[in-house]
Amino acid sequence: MRKGQKKLSASLEALKKAEAICESNGLKLTKLRKQVLNLIWKKPGYVKAYDLLDELKKVDPSAKPPTVYRTLDFLMENGLIHKIQSVNAFIGCPHPDEHNECYFLICDRCQKIEECCSTKINNVVSSTSKNNNFTPSKVTFEIAGTCQNCLN
Ligand SMILES: [Zn+2]
Ligand SMILES: [Zn+2]
Structure with missing residues (x-):
């Protein structure tokens, strides 16, 4: 954001x-x-x-x-x-027309959320699911913490 x-x-x-x-x-x-x-x-x-x-x-x-x-x-x-x-x-x-599996960085202090995409994470999710004979339908990655602005 x-x-x-x-x-x-x-x-x-x-x-x-x-x-x-x-x-x-x-x-x-x-x-x-x-x-x-x-x-x-x-x-x-x-x-x-x-x-x-x-x-x-x-x-x-x-x-x-x-x-x-x-x-x-x-x-x-x-x-x-x-x-x-x-x-x-x-x-x-921020990018609805070019969507991919995304992950979210959620700041506990200012409540800002940054949306990021990572093909690496996607790959790990699909290989892990495959290894467990599991078919994911919805993947949610939410990481709580403190953003750069709030740390300074
Ligand atoms: Zn999005
Ligand atoms: Zn913050």
Whole structure:
């Protein structure tokens, strides 16, 4: 994820990519979907579903949890956001159109999450699974710790 001052352009860029991806999949990036994606990108760290609901209620008082969850599901299915299981929160994906198995570095202090890709990790996962006669369907790598900014 990018630094604070670049946040606005990053969220605009993410919206543009999201629109292109939805269009090529014949899907619609509705106003609500756009709003939720924008809220996720605007926050410097990860976002919890109930925080999103609070923010949405400011613009639409009738917003309800199922609406938010459906929207989050849509964004996840299209690779536009990721759910971070260990903190039960969401982040925007910086490269939804060039996706690979990724791993996440989660800062305990500032709640920033960096998404990284590694073919080495992918290879280890597939060879380990193969050796155990196991077929992985979903791989989650989340590494908690302290980011460079917070260490300095
Ligand atoms: Zn991603
Ligand atoms: Zn940090």
